[in-house]
Amino acid sequence: MWVREERAALVGRVRLLSRLTIGLLVALAAAFWVVQVVRGSTYRELADNNRLRRLTVRAPRGTIYDRAGRVLVENAPSYNLTLDRSETSDLAASLAFAAGALDRPVGELESALARAARLPHFAPVLLAEGLALDQVAHFEVARLEHPEFAVEVTHRRLYRLGAEGAHLFGYLGEITEEELGREPGRYVAGDWIGRRGIERAFDAQLRGQDGERVVVVDSRGQLVDEYRRELGRPGEPLTLTIDLELQRLAEELMAGQTGSVVALDPRNGEIRALVSHPSFDPNLFARRLRRDEWRELVEDTRHPLQNRAIQSVYSPGSVFKPIVALAALAEGVVREDERIHCAGTATYYGQRRRCWHRGGHGWVDLRTALKQSCDIYFYELGDRLGAARLARHARLFGLGRPTGLEIDGEKGGLVPDDEWSRRVRGHPWYPGETISVAIGQSALLTTPLQVAVAYAALANGGELVVPHLVRGERPPAPAKRLPIAPRHLAAVRDGLWQVVNAQGTGAAAFAAGLDIAGKTGTVQVVAQETWIDSATLPWEQRDHAWFASYAPAGDPRLVVVVFVEHGGKGSRAAAPVAKALHEKAHESEHGIVQPS
Amino acid sequence: MRKHTNPSTGSFSLPDGARLRALAGVRWGLLLAALALAAIGLATVHSASAELAVDYLPRQAAWIGVGLVACAAAFAVDHRLLLAFALPLYLLSLLLLVLVLLVGHEAGGAQGWLRVGGFGFQPSELAKLATALLLARMLARIGGGHLTGRDTARALGVVAVPMLLTVVEPDLGGAVMFLPVVAGMLFVCGLPWRLVTVAALLALLAGGVAWGQFMKPYQKERVLTFLDAERDPSGAGYQARQSKIAVGSGELLGKGYMQGSQSQLRFLPARHTDFILAVLAEERGFLGVATVLLLYGAYLAGGAVVAIRAGDRSGLLLVTGLLSMIGFHVLYNSAMVVGLVPITGIPLPFLSYGGSFLTVCFFATGLILGIDYRRWVNR
Numbered sequence: 024m025w026v027r028e029e030r031a032a033l034v035g036r037v038r039l040l041s042r043l044t045i046g047l048l049v050a051l052a053a054a055f056w057v058v059q060v061v062r063g064s065t066y067r068e069l070a071d072n073n074r075l076r077r078l079t080v081r082a083p084r085g086t087i088y089d090r091a092g093r094v095l096v097e098n099a100p101s102y103n104l105t106l107d108r109s110e111t112s113d114l115a116a117s118l119a120f121a122a123g124a125l126d127r128p129v130g131e132l133e134s135a136l137a138r139a140a141r142l143p144h145f146a147p148v149l150l151a152e153g154l155a156l157d158q159v160a161h162f163e164v165a166r167l168e169h170p171e172f173a174v175e176v177t178h179r180r181l182y183r184l185g186a187e188g189a190h191l192f193g194y195l196g197e198i199t200e201e202e203l204g205r206e207p208g209r210y211v212a213g214d215w216i217g218r219r220g221i222e223r224a225f226d227a228q229l230r231g232q233d234g235e236r237v238v239v240v241d242s243r244g245q246l247v248d249e250y251r252r253e254l255g256r257p258g259e260p261l262t263l264t265i266d267l268e269l270q271r272l273a274e275e276l277m278a279g280q281t282g283s284v285v286a287l288d289p290r291n292g293e294i295r296a297l298v299s300h301p302s303f304d305p306n307l308f309a310r311r312l313r314r315d316e317w318r319e320l321v322e323d324t325r326h327p328l329q330n331r332a333i334q335s336v337y338s339p340g341s342v343f344k345p346i347v348a349l350a351a352l353a354e355g356v357v358r359e360d361e362r363i364h365c366a367g368t369a370t371y372y373g374q375r376r377r378c379w380h381r382g383g384h385g386w387v388d389l390r391t392a393l394k395q396s397c398d399i400y401f402y403e404l405g406d407r408l409g410a411a412r413l414a415r416h417a418r419l420f421g422l423g424r425p426t427g428l429e430i431d432g433e434k435g436g437l438v439p440d441d442e443w444s445r446r447v448r449g450h451p452w453y454p455g456e457t458i459s460v461a462i463g464q465s466a467l468l469t470t471p472l473q474v475a476v477a478y479a480a481l482a483n484g485g486e487l488v489v490p491h492l493v494r495g496e497r498p499p500a501p502a503k504r505l506p507i508a509p510r511h512l513a514a515v516r517d518g519l520w521q522v523v524n525a526q527g528t529g530a531a532a533f534a535a536g537l538d539i540a541g542k543t544g545t546v547q548v549v550a551q552e553t554w555i556d557s558a559t560l561p562w563e564q565r566d567h568a569w570f571a572s573y574a575p576a577g578d579p580r581l582v583v584v585v586f587v588e589h590g591g592k593g594s595r596a597a598a599p600v601a602k603a604l605h606e607k608a609h610e611s612e613h614g615i616v617q618p619s
Numbered sequence: 620m621r622k623h624t625n626p627s628t629g630s631f632s633l634p635d636g637a638r639l640r641a642l643a644g645v646r647w648g649l650l651l652a653a654l655a656l657a658a659i660g661l662a663t664v665h666s667a668s669a670e671l672a673v674d675y676l677p678r679q680a681a682w683i684g685v686g687l688v689a690c691a692a693a694f695a696v697d698h699r700l701l702l703a704f705a706l707p708l709y710l711l712s713l714l715l716l717v718l719v720l721l722v723g724h725e726a727g728g729a730q731g732w733l734r735v736g737g738f739g740f741q742p743s744e745l746a747k748l749a750t751a752l753l754l755a756r757m758l759a760r761i762g763g764g765h766l767t768g769r770d771t772a773r774a775l776g777v778v779a780v781p782m783l784l785t786v787v788e789p790d791l792g793g794a795v796m797f798l799p800v801v802a803g804m805l806f807v808c809g810l811p812w813r814l815v816t817v818a819a820l821l822a823l824l825a826g827g828v829a830w831g832q833f834m835k836p837y838q839k840e841r842v843l844t845f846l847d848a849e850r851d852p853s854g855a856g857y858q859a860r861q862s863k864i865a866v867g868s869g870e871l872l873g874k875g876y877m878q879g880s881q882s883q884l885r886f887l888p889a890r891h892t893d894f895i896l897a898v899l900a901e902e903r904g905f906l907g908v909a910t911v912l913l914l915y916g917a918y919l920a921g922g923a924v925v926a927i928r929a930g931d932r933s934g935l936l937l938v939t940g941l942l943s944m945i946g947f948h949v950l951y952n953s954a955m956v957v958g959l960v961p962i963t964g965i966p967l968p969f970l971s972y973g974g975s976f977l978t979v980c981f982f983a984t985g986l987i988l989g990i991d992y993r994r995w996v997n998r
Contacts, residue, residue: 066867
């Protein structure tokens with residue numbers, strides 16, 4: 024049965040098979056050599072990519088305090104819902120559950136999911152932000168049935184005052200592709216940066232430096248271990264010059280109005296309050312703004328995003344008169360006791376001009392002219408000065424150019440003169456226009472902040488301070504000494520004191536013992552042929568109301584400028600606001616605490 | 620009373636001295652290689668199950684114990700006695716395969732498990748052994764240096780029945796594993812090559828039919844994914860990719876025992892069973908893999924020596940069949956782990972966790988050693 028030849032044939036084939044197998048084993052070993060040794064480092068990297076995840080540790084943004092250390096802007100925990108698509112077998116059911124728990128339409132979640140279409144399958148997708156605690160509870164309770172959902176805690180900017188001070192603080196926004204490209208390396212995608220106000224101006228200090236954690240995760244993305252941690256640097260806190268109480272009071276007083284308030288310390292330029300109305304809630308921007316919310320803000324005809332204190336320019340009207348008076352005194356075109364007759368009207372360059380007071384003020388000197396805000400007196404001064412000298416003095420007081428406040432977007436306004444007219448309008452300046460400029464009309468345009476700085480110069484004896492919101496962050500630009508004779512300044516200041524304290528146009532701002540000095544201003548919006556009270560006109564045709572003031576008159580510590588768009592007369596709409604703020608500042612300074 | 624010879628050892632009786640000499644002449648290196656592989660497997664299974672709910676080390680140790688008993692039993696029994704019972708064994712295994720279809724437990728999409736006590740058991744493994752026995756018996760009876768077409772057809776028929784039963788479980792991978800057994804034996808017997816050509820064409824056709832009719836979507840996906848690895852990197856390609864990453868990242872010396880991130884962080888699927896070599900490759904590097912491949916080489920080469928010097932045709936064929944089975948498992952599993960062939964559920968002999976196959980491998984080792992022991996007697 025076991026024939027030799029047969030055996031030889033079989034054995035031969037066994038040998039063949041055996042050699043074939045050994046050969047294949049050697050080939051396999053070669054394959055392992057290639058994968059493990061030749062290309063090993065590539066796979067090592069892939070294995071590390073598998074197990075290591077880089078997590079950005081967001082540096083908390085710096086807290087913003089008022090001058091007394093009260094918190095204005097901070098960070099609050101916010102709950103975000105994420106979905107891990109690899110953990111669910113029925114995506115539609117998962118979304119339906121989430122929509123129910125969140126009480127939001129499924130479509131909204133679907134579009135959030137659609138945005139993440141390019142992410143790898145296992146990467147969690149951000150479905151919703153800013154969950155309420157009861158919604159968080161919904162997902163925590165359903166953790167077993169819905170392991171695909173996770174609630175992550177992040178920090179969101181919280182503006183404690185809501186809409187109050189919104190223009191001051193500004194808001195945050197997610198960085199755009201374009202901004203990323205502009206300064207490569209400074210930011211990363213997903214960063215939130217200051218968009219306006221303090222948040223933008225001091226973004227570098229406030230943002231700090233993000234840290235990074237490299238963690239080891241398993242195949243389900245569960246964190247197993249920490250591999251490496253690079254500490255970030257938390258954002259630096261910022262202390263503002265703002266007085267929270269004064270700011271809040273100013274906000275309250277302006278409620279329902281359109282306009283702005285600037286309160287600053289004339290001694291150093293520190294801004295105590297800065298209000299612009301209407302306002303917006305910067306907390307809306309702390310999460311992704313919905314399209315309709317953004318449209319509502321942008322399309323609002325009253326432009327709530329505009330910071331009226333620094334970005335809106337208006338004719339200063341009669342609040343410009345003290346500067347005209349100082350210019351005329353300095354140029355020697357009028358003496359402080361010189362009397363000029365006001366008959367209610369006067370004619371210059373063939374044009375009949377009216378005083379606001381129909382009956383005229385009679386013979387008025389500089390103090391009375393200020394106190395009564397006599398237009399005829401200042402027409403005359405303007406005519407004597409001429410456009411060039413008037414413009415030069417206006418510029419000395421900082422009008423027509425940004426004051427240098429830290430937050431950007433500040434408008435310059437305009438101090439018109441012949442050069443400007445030729446350049447922009449293409450024709451020479453008409454002397455008749457100077458007459459209008461002398462009472463703060465015509466092409467003269469200022470921001471409320473410029474007016475506040477100019478009045479600070481009146482209040483502090485002639486120093487042009489640089490207004491600022493943050494103490495010590497930037498070396499304060501040295502105040503510029505204006506060439507004003509003390510005697511001339513004293514006369515103007517006396518006039519401004521009389522405006523409030525001697526039955527002048529600003530009597531509404533009178534407060535016993537406070538010694539408020541100031542100047543009203545009423546700016547016509549629509550040219551009127553007759554003397555009518557604009558309060559009877561439709562809102563958008565009513566006059567703008569100014570009141571620029573400082574107190575106490577003898578040793579001024581606070582300048583308050585109030586501007587109310589279409590507020591009617593400055594004496595009526597703006598002066599009481601300034602008075603209340605001076606009172607509040609006085610109380611604070613003397614430790615008088617009002618029962619709240 | 621006169622001592623009866625052990626019925627299991629049959630007619631085998633030698634003087635004590637000759638017996639000792641015969642024992643000493645057995646290719647024990649085979650067993651040493653198997654034990655070394657099992658020991659490496661034990662340690663690797665421990666590492667691979669570190670992140671699992673249970674440590675499979677004690678169970679695997681127990682299975683190795685069972686395997687050694689099976690090995691000793693197989694060694695003690697003359698293979699010709701087993702060949703005498705080949706048909707009943709074959710029929711019994713078919714019965715079990717039918718039984719598993721009726722009351723079997725499902726695992727990994729296939730209903731291939733019978734549960735006895737706490738242990739799972741795969742009848743298809745037993746069927747492979749029984750088929751190998753029956754084939755050896757059948758083919759040994761045929762003389763000559765070549766097989767006829769009829770002989771070949773008969774042999775294939777013997778394989779086809781348990782294969783088909785395994786296919787319908789459905790366990791295509793397990794069914795395919797019958798083929799190396801019969802292929803090895805037929806090759807050694809001398810195949811009629813003209814017929815083989817025809818059969819190959821038929822097989823291609825059958826493959827097409829299988830693709831259209833029998834293959835589950837996941838199986839098709841595996842094949843397609845193998846052909847185009849970028850097809851679905853997070854789905855079916857995931858296992859292949861993760862295995863290759865595990866292997867490659869081990870580099871020359873490995874990341875250290877129980878330090879493999881692919882294994883310990885659960886990126887690697889089926890790491891204590893079919894992908895045990897990937898765990899070893901990651902933690903022990905190319906040196907670990909080379910050691911294991913060397914041991915397999917030693918085992919297979921040693922086995923070939925046993926086949927070549929076997930005393931009878933049935934012994935030679937049986938050893939060939941068993942070695943073909945083990946060799947194919949080794950080659951396919953390693954090639955799969957390193958990403959050369961599509962993934963299918965084929966365990967690595969002696970290393971992978973899993974009782975049935977481990978026991979079968981040790982039993983086969985015992986059979987081979989027994990054939991070597993009796994090579995002078997069965998001439």
